[in-house]
Structures are given as C-alpha cells and as structure tokens.
Amino acid sequence: MKGAFITIEGPDGSGKTTLIDHLKTWLTAKKIDVIATREPGGTQLGEVLRKILLDDHDHDHDHGDQHDANTRIRARISDQAELMLMFTARMQHLHEVILPAMAAGRCVLCDRFTDATYAYQGGGRGISERRIQQLEDWVQQGLQPDLTIMLDVPIEVGLQRTKKRGIMRSSGRPGGDRFEQQQLDFKEAVRQAYLRRAEKYPQRIKLIDATRSIGEVQDDLTAQVEAFLTAPRGARQG
Numbered sequence: 001m002k003g004a005f006i007t008i009e010g011p012d013g014s015g016k017t018t019l020i021d022h023l024k025t026w027l028t029a030k031k032i033d034v035i036a037t038r039e040p041g042g043t044q045l046g047e048v049l050r051k052i053l054l055d056d057h058d059h060d061h062d063h064g065d066q067h068d069a070n071t072r073i074r075a076r077i078s079d080q081a082e083l084m085l086m087f088t089a090r091m092q093h094l095h096e097v098i099l100p101a102m103a104a105g106r107c108v109l110c111d112r113f114t115d116a117t118y119a120y121q122g123g124g125r126g127i128s129e130r131r132i133q134q135l136e137d138w139v140q141q142g143l144q145p146d147l148t149i150m151l152d153v154p155i156e157v158g159l160q161r162t163k164k165r166g167i168m169r170s171s172g173r174p175g176g177d178r179f180e181q182q183q184l185d186f187k188e189a190v191r192q193a194y195l196r197r198a199e200k201y202p203q204r205i206k207l208i209d210a211t212r213s214i215g216e217v218q219d220d221l222t223a224q225v226e227a228f229l230t231a232p233r234g235a236r237q238g
Contacts, residue, residue, distance in 0.1 A: 004229070005102060
C-alpha cells in the first residue's frame with residue numbers, strides 16, 4: 001500500500017484522543033503499518049513548541065547569576081506569533097515524521113493538522129485565511145491529508161465532557177490548556193470554522209456527529225476509513 005495521510009479534527013471535547021487510539025488499533029488489526037502522531041508536536045522541536053503554545057505562557061527562565069533559575073516569567077504570545085509557531089512545528093513534523101513515513105508506505109494518523117489552524121488561528125483568533133493560506137502553500141507545498149475525519153459536537157456538549165474528565169494538561173493546572181480555557185464565543189467561532197472547512201472540502205473531509213455513543217461514533221469512523229482504504233487511489237480525493 002502506498003503511504004496514506006489521515007487526520008482527525010474536532011473541537012475540545014469531541015473525543016479525538018479515544019477515537020485515534022481506536023482507529024490505530026483497528027488499522028493495526030488489518031495489518032496496516034500505522035504511525036500515530038499529533039500537532040502541534042510529533043517531533044522533539046514540536047513538543048517543545050507545543051508546551052509553549054498550550055501552557056498559558058508560563059515558562060521557567062534562567063537569568064544566570066542575577067536571579068534564581070526557577071524565576072517564572074510571563075510572556076504573552078501574539079496571535080501572529082502563535083500562527084508562525086504552529087507552522088514552524090508543522091514544517092519540522094512534515095520533514096522529520098510525516099513525509100518519511102509516507103515514503104516508506106506507512107499510514108500516518110495525525111491528531112490535528114492544518115484544518116485546525118484555520119479553525120483556531122483563523123476562526124478563533126480572527127487571522128485572515130489568506131495569511132494562513134500563504135504559510136500553508138510554503139510549508140506544505142501542495143500536500144493535503146488524503147482523508148480528514150472531522151468530529152463535531154455542540155460547544156455545550158464539549159464543555160460538559162471536558163469538565164467531566166477533570167482536565168489536567170501540561171500546565172499542571174486544572175481547567176485545561178490555554179485553548180481549552182478560551183471563552184464561549186472563541187469556541188463557537190472555532191466550531192463554525194471547522195464546519196465551513198467540511199462544507200468547502202466534502203470529498204476530503206468527512207463530518208461525523210460525535211454526540212452519539214462511543215460505539216456509534218467508532219463504527220462511523222471505521223466505516224469512513226475503510227471506504228477510503230478500499231477506494232481506487234485516484235478516487236480518494238477530488
């Protein structure tokens with residue numbers, strides 16, 4: 001099998017992590033060589049940038065002899081800088097992990113990719129799609145996922161789920177990372193941007209109602225992936 005690139009997208013509380021684990025197990029059982037990765041992250045550099053992006057900007061900073069090495073500083077990242085860091089992590093991820101795996105014939109399963117950038121930095125932060133498109137063209141050189149599964153849940157449902165699981169992220173504080181702590185209008189803007197992406201690219205992006213039971217969503221997910229895997233290569237995207 002020629003290498004494939006499958007991404008899973010969705011707002012907070014859509015169940016991405018659980019479903020990615022399920023899909024990886026399902027693909028492995030079918031004797032498909034699969035690698036699971038995530039964005040931002042997936043590489044040593046990417047994971048460092050992920051912590052910077054998600055931990056609400058609290059960082060240990062060593063000032064040398066003048067201050068204690070554990071002095072905490074607070075550095076606000078601008079929206080534009082946030083966008084650049086996302087694509088910096090993505091550039092490294094592509095060249096270190098995704099492209100080599102695909103070249104070796106492996107199936108790459110990625111927790112979020114550029115659709116998330118259009119949703120969070122575009123819809124949520126209000127950065128123009130044109131600016132995001134410019135970076136996408138440069139970094140990806142035309143590469144797109146072969147299939148994107150987009151999990152959709154109303155904001156209220158997502159909030160109930162994140163509260164129920166008692167979120168603790170790399171920040172070490174309850175309440176989620178800095179994206180999960182955003183206000184409701186930000187979350188709704190992210191969801192609507194995701195839905196616009198699904199409407200714009202229906203052949204690549206398959207929208208799944210993630211409000212249903214986990215079993216129903218898993219069945220829908222594997223059915224979509226199986227249809228993709230069994231379709232003629234040229235018919236997978238249009």
